[in-house]
Amino acid sequence: MIELSSADVPAADRFAWWCAVTERELVPTVLSCSQTDDFQVSLTILQLGHVTMTAPRFNLLDDMRSRRTSKLIRHSDPEQWWLTLVRAGSMWLEQDRNHAQLSAGDLVLHSTSRPFRCAIRHHNGKPAGTIALQLPRKAVKLSDRLLGGHVARTLPSAHGVAALLARFMESILQQRTALGEAENGRLGTVVSDLATMFLAEMADAAHVVPAGTRQQALAQQIKGFVRLNLARRDLSPSTIATAHHISVRYLHHLFQYEGQSIGQYIRHQRLERCRADLTDPLLSNQSVAQIAARCGFADAASFNRAFKTAYSVPPGDYRTSRLRDRVDDRRALQD
Incomplete structure (x- = not known):
């Protein structure tokens, strides 16, 4: 960079x-x-x-x-x-x-x-x-x-x-400072495929784009759809496939190359969104259960178990620790 x-x-x-x-x-x-x-x-x-x-x-x-x-x-x-x-x-x-x-x-x-x-x-x-x-x-x-x-x-x-x-x-x-050389190479492939697919659609020539490029672009489009719809309780392989006019079988086929299933991807994105929201001072008036619900978790108990499994700490403890760290950092800067 x-x-x-x-x-x-x-x-x-x-x-x-x-x-x-x-x-x-x-x-x-x-x-x-x-x-x-x-x-x-x-x-x-x-x-x-x-x-x-x-x-x-x-x-x-x-x-x-x-x-x-x-x-x-x-x-x-x-x-x-x-x-x-x-x-x-x-x-x-x-x-x-x-x-x-x-x-x-x-x-x-x-x-x-x-x-x-x-x-x-x-x-x-x-x-x-x-x-x-x-x-x-x-x-x-x-x-x-x-x-x-x-x-x-x-x-x-x-x-x-x-x-x-x-x-x-x-x-x-926005994330450029956290990217390494290997990640930059992978991102270059993805952004090139997305750009090619966009240009092909613009030129009404999607049929000439290689199948691998179309699959990569579709996988990224599906990921974007998931991130925008995490709050939906009905977000599932079936609803995602219907929204993108593909079969559930083909959706699972696409994610074979992503290193995780579509269900695992949805859960990971929901947990990451919750983790970010738990440390957001603007959301400090919302309970852990409310934040979990905003991200599509059906109940607080299942969210607590999933969060602790993923991050080795209960969500309430994680929130308290991170918000306390923010206060300590501000005090250190003032001193």
Whole structure:
């Protein structure tokens, strides 16, 4: 992982520094911004196997504009598809006569192998930011002919595989400090498969995606569904299979490759959610039984047994200990 910040550079040199960083770490472009005297930006770079994830964050009062020309492409081209999620602020992008106006939550596709223009702007004075997946064209099992017509088009991420992909990108970025090299490689495979499936659906070409990629994307979609529906008492292999238009038998087949059954996955996610909620000060007025019910456990007794088996301590004792540790940490900071 690489973390870069203009705060580490003298104010007068920051824009020139950013131009050099984008050429070296991203893709060569011509940059422009009226706020060059104190250019404020940070950049996170994660190498996820063959996929590079980049997340710039701009704290600017003016647009940050970028232009990739034919001359720059002839000089240097990584031959990548970029799939970008707007996290904050807004963005516009032009490529191949398409023009996308994007706001927070939108996705957009473009190619490094053809000229483009784009700009990032703040919203109400707040920083703007994006997350981009830099996908090697050879790794995306879809032809340029299929994807070319979909560049620079606004792609909402509110539903389906798009929503799952956007949440997955955000979660990788948020957990980046806890990830090791082996985990990054596995995550790169998963996010590449999700991106490929999303792009295939967008291009109405899901049938050309390899079966393994489709299975991986479906497994991730099912996991996302489970995490969003932990409170449902009727969450079961049957209801999950029905929601995804597959048989229960095929659902169990998918999870053979996950190292645990679908039932084990549901229970683990419920326990992890309860463990997080038990240490949340905002939920301190709720009893252990109430928290268990919120996470889909039918009764307090079965929850207590499952929690103690998983974490070797009763949930009440775990909560008391962790909340006491929080108080001790705050006092230590005040001292």
